[in-house]
Amino acid sequence: MANKTNAATAVSPAKTAFATRGASARQKLLAFSSLVLLVIVFSILSPNFFQPYNLIAIMLATAVNGVLAIGVTFVIITGGIDLSVGTTMTFTAVMAAQTVAVWNLPVALGVLTALIVGAICGLASGVMVAKFKIPPFIATLGMNMLTKGLSLIIAHSKPIYFTNAPSFSKISMGTMFPFLQNFQIPNAVIILFVLAVLASFVLNNTIFGRYTFAIGSNEEAVRLSGINTDRWKIAVYAVNGLICGIAGVLIASRLNSAQPALGQGYELDAIAAAVIGGTSLSGGEGTILGTIIGAFIMSTLTNGLRILSVPQEWQIVTTGIIIIFAVYMDMLRKRR
Amino acid sequence: MAEPIIVVRNLSKAFPGVQALKDVQFDLYPGEVHTLVGENGAGKSTLMKILSGVYQRDSGEILIGGKPVEINTPRAAQRLGISIIHQELNLMNHLTAAQNIFIGKEPRRAGGFFLDEKAINAKAKALFDMLHVDLDPRVKVGELTIAKQQMVEIVKALSFDARVLIMDEPTSPLNEAEVEELFEIIRHLRAQGVGIVYISHRMDELFRISDRITVLRDGQYMGTYRASETNLDQVISLMVGRKIDESARRVPKGKPGEVVLEVRNLNRGRLVKNVSFTVRRGEILGFAGLMGAGRTEVARAVFGADPVDSGEIYVKGKKVVIRHPRDAAKHGIGYLSEDRKRYGLAVGMSVIDNICMTDLPTFINSLGVLKPKKMEKTASEQIQALSIKTPSLLQKVKFLSGGNQQKVVVAKWLVKNCDVLFFDEPTRGIDVGAKQEIYQLLNELASLGKAIVMISSELPEILRMSDRIVVMCEGRITGELDGSTATEEAIMKLATQRETMMKTA
Numbered sequence: 001m002a003n004k005t006n007a008a009t010a011v012s013p014a015k016t017a018f019a020t021r022g023a024s025a026r027q028k029l030l031a032f033s034s035l036v037l038l039v040i041v042f043s044i045l046s047p048n049f050f051q052p053y054n055l056i057a058i059m060l061a062t063a064v065n066g067v068l069a070i071g072v073t074f075v076i077i078t079g080g081i082d083l084s085v086g087t088t089m090t091f092t093a094v095m096a097a098q099t100v101a102v103w104n105l106p107v108a109l110g111v112l113t114a115l116i117v118g119a120i121c122g123l124a125s126g127v128m129v130a131k132f133k134i135p136p137f138i139a140t141l142g143m144n145m146l147t148k149g150l151s152l153i154i155a156h157s158k159p160i161y162f163t164n165a166p167s168f169s170k171i172s173m174g175t176m177f178p179f180l181q182n183f184q185i186p187n188a189v190i191i192l193f194v195l196a197v198l199a200s201f202v203l204n205n206t207i208f209g210r211y212t213f214a215i216g217s218n219e220e221a222v223r224l225s226g227i228n229t230d231r232w233k234i235a236v237y238a239v240n241g242l243i244c245g246i247a248g249v250l251i252a253s254r255l256n257s258a259q260p261a262l263g264q265g266y267e268l269d270a271i272a273a274a275v276i277g278g279t280s281l282s283g284g285e286g287t288i289l290g291t292i293i294g295a296f297i298m299s300t301l302t303n304g305l306r307i308l309s310v311p312q313e314w315q316i317v318t319t320g321i322i323i324i325f326a327v328y329m330d331m332l333r334k335r336r
Numbered sequence: 337m338a339e340p341i342i343v344v345r346n347l348s349k350a351f352p353g354v355q356a357l358k359d360v361q362f363d364l365y366p367g368e369v370h371t372l373v374g375e376n377g378a379g380k381s382t383l384m385k386i387l388s389g390v391y392q393r394d395s396g397e398i399l400i401g402g403k404p405v406e407i408n409t410p411r412a413a414q415r416l417g418i419s420i421i422h423q424e425l426n427l428m429n430h431l432t433a434a435q436n437i438f439i440g441k442e443p444r445r446a447g448g449f450f451l452d453e454k455a456i457n458a459k460a461k462a463l464f465d466m467l468h469v470d471l472d473p474r475v476k477v478g479e480l481t482i483a484k485q486q487m488v489e490i491v492k493a494l495s496f497d498a499r500v501l502i503m504d505e506p507t508s509p510l511n512e513a514e515v516e517e518l519f520e521i522i523r524h525l526r527a528q529g530v531g532i533v534y535i536s537h538r539m540d541e542l543f544r545i546s547d548r549i550t551v552l553r554d555g556q557y558m559g560t561y562r563a564s565e566t567n568l569d570q571v572i573s574l575m576v577g578r579k580i581d582e583s584a585r586r587v588p589k590g591k592p593g594e595v596v597l598e599v600r601n602l603n604r605g606r607l608v609k610n611v612s613f614t615v616r617r618g619e620i621l622g623f624a625g626l627m628g629a630g631r632t633e634v635a636r637a638v639f640g641a642d643p644v645d646s647g648e649i650y651v652k653g654k655k656v657v658i659r660h661p662r663d664a665a666k667h668g669i670g671y672l673s674e675d676r677k678r679y680g681l682a683v684g685m686s687v688i689d690n691i692c693m694t695d696l697p698t699f700i701n702s703l704g705v706l707k708p709k710k711m712e713k714t715a716s717e718q719i720q721a722l723s724i725k726t727p728s729l730l731q732k733v734k735f736l737s738g739g740n741q742q743k744v745v746v747a748k749w750l751v752k753n754c755d756v757l758f759f760d761e762p763t764r765g766i767d768v769g770a771k772q773e774i775y776q777l778l779n780e781l782a783s784l785g786k787a788i789v790m791i792s793s794e795l796p797e798i799l800r801m802s803d804r805i806v807v808m809c810e811g812r813i814t815g816e817l818d819g820s821t822a823t824e825e826a827i828m829k830l831a832t833q834r835e836t837m838m839k840t841a
Binding site: 205206207208209210213214216217218220221222224225226227284285 | 410411427428429431435439440442444448449453492
């Protein structure tokens with residue numbers, strides 16, 4: 001399909017269009033080939049790396065960060081940022097646990113609570129950004145602390161375990177394909193991929209997606225075209241919040257508990273995944289596929305370095321270098 | 337003749353301190369190109385902004401289709417069939433041409449939430465075909481040339497069923513071939529009965545595209561003429577026929593001294609073509625021209641702020657290489673930017689810090705610690721020499737008046753011992769009283785033996801201050817005039833002398 005669009009562009013007199021499209025494709029290819037390269041290198045360095053159980057471990061480790069990164073990709077494409085996704089995720093997990101484990105309500109209701117709470121948090125950030133004109137960095141930093149504090153208050157600073165609802169952990173750790181004997185993909189991974197496909201479709205084929213890009217590209221022009229940009233921006237933050245709710249359910253289910261102290265730092269991993277995948281922090285550009293690749297690069301790196309017994313401190317250093325390198329490549333591409 | 341689409345009667349608009357429009361008349365018929373001309377600040381843009389709902393009028397009437405209307409917002413203007421194409425295009429670079437055109441009114445599939453990309457592209461293609469524009473609707477706008485982006489804007493405006501299209505200086509970023517292409521489109525639009533309001537600085541275009549011409553001067557209506565019944569000289573004299581205060585004209589004190597700066601065959605892109613000039617000690621050289629003529633670009637290139645393609649620069653007879661502003665400063669060349677707040681001053685910092693900033697290494701001891709006494713002494717000297725009005729050395733620059741801010745910038749360069757000072761629009765955004773002070777300052781600097789290059793778009797200012805006047809148009813120097821004998825008309829003619837005109841003339 002990529003070939004088809006290229007051919008169509010080349011017909012037009014704008015030769016530069018052809019060249020830059022090539023560059024954009026190269027960037028996506030770069031991210032993907034980096035991932036492939038990582039897998040090959042680790043496979044050579046350690047016999048334990050390319051094993052079904054380890055690949056599943058990588059995917060499972062990607063699930064939560066991947067889901068958060070999908071949500072934050074929408075926000076970043078509008079030219080905004082959300083620093084509250086990690087703590088909002090935790091807050092939704094705590095609320096789900098409160099519903100299921102403390103109030104003894106059905107699991108489905110717990111899931112619903114997480115989604116609604118997430119959407120409300122996102123909506124609040126959106127209103128602060130769009131209506132009160134608070135810079136997204138500050139508004140969501142406030143939301144980060146706010147949700148973190150609320151999580152600790154509600155859970156009395158202690159983990160809440162789903163002892164009364166064993167089925168809750170099945171949401172993440174169960175599998176829809178029990179027949180694949182050695183390769184039982186956990187539901188969390190399947191949910192990640194389904195969400196990715198859905199998000200990608202929404203971004204490219206709906207009004208919502210179109211305005212997400214348009215606002216990031218030139219908000220004033222969108223406003224002058226008679227579109228209520230505030231409302232769409234709020235919607236983007238709300239959808240991101242909803243997706244945090246999904247991540248909250250996944251992590252609570254995987255840990256079979258809500259850990260109120262967890263969450264801070266996840267937002268940076270999610271943003272890093274989006275950026276490595278080619279989403280531009282200045283807005284207007286980004287793909288879900290890129291973000292997923294970015295999330296996989298991060299988890300593959302962590303996993304591989306751990307297998308090679310690289311100390312955790314050095315794993316963090318390496319991730320930092322990778323992020324700087326990815327953004328530098330993006331800058332080079334834009335400078336032309 | 338058909339009924340006019342728009343009739344404007346006795347329109348007035350004031351901004352604090354300026355009467356931008358006074359009793360202005362204007363009308364527009366379907367299928368005509370009505371051009372608005374006037375100097376910078378004559379009120380053209382204000383009139384257009386009122387018609388497109390950006391500003392509100394103070395008094396007067398606007399009739400559309402014979403009925404009085406209120407145009408309170410850009411949306412209201414769109415609903416009335418008035419679209420405007422601003423000088424700065426309002427497009428989303430990351431979206432395709434078709435997506436830009438149909439933003440906010442995308443064709444949708446059942447359900448109303450899903451986009452019908454095929455329909456968007458097909459509709460855009462149909463609009464392009466109607467105007468004979470050769471453009472792929474699927475190309476991202478950021479990858480198009482400015483000329484093509486402009487066409488996307490035009491098509492976007494038309495997709496609102498515009499009956500009136502206002503174009504503000506559409507040709508300023510275009511080259512000759514692109515201008516012709518744009519005119520072709522304008523002719524198609526005219527044939528389809530769209531009324532076009534055209535604003536331009538380029539005098540030759542007036543007679544190529546206009547049916548009628550309305551002249552504004554200092555916010556006043558000077559008259560409307562059929563293009564076939566007037567000529568360039570008449571239009572120019574209507575535009576600039578303002579009396580100048582002759583007594584204020586600068587009298588050079590003694591002979592100008594040696595040549596301090598000589599620029600030979602400077603080239604940079606489209607806006608600096610084969611520019612050569614000299615400046616002498618004690619002289620004020622005026623750079624006249626319309627906005628976008630390339631004057632600022634010349635100054636920036638000489639100053640090393642932008643790389644040059646070719647050319648030679650001599651300071652006091654010696655050839656120098658300037659690749660960076662610090663090279664220029666080393667050779668005694670200073671540049672005072674038009675936008676003081678962005679490029680000239682750290683407005684949040686104190687007067688003393690700003691004055692000493694360019695030359696900080698001379699204010700430190702061997703340990704790298706600043707010597708406040710020495711800084712105070714230098715700053716006080718400058719404050720006295722330039723009579724900068726500030727309550728203290730520690731006053732933040734942002735609390736000073738425009739004129740005094742300008743003086744602080746000058747002080748910065750005097751501290752560096754500059755011999756050549758480029759002033760880019762030194763009085764822009766400064767009130768009348770402060771202007772006098774700036775003029776006095778320029779005269780004093782000249783009599784101190786500095787060589788001054790003053791870029792200004794205000795003709796009276798150029799005439800009043802300059803010993804010699806260099807006029808630029810489209811990157812070339814089109815002529816040099818003696819300051820004591822030059823007239824506004826003579827400058828205007830040179831300032832609008834485009835390459836194509838010279839060939840035909």
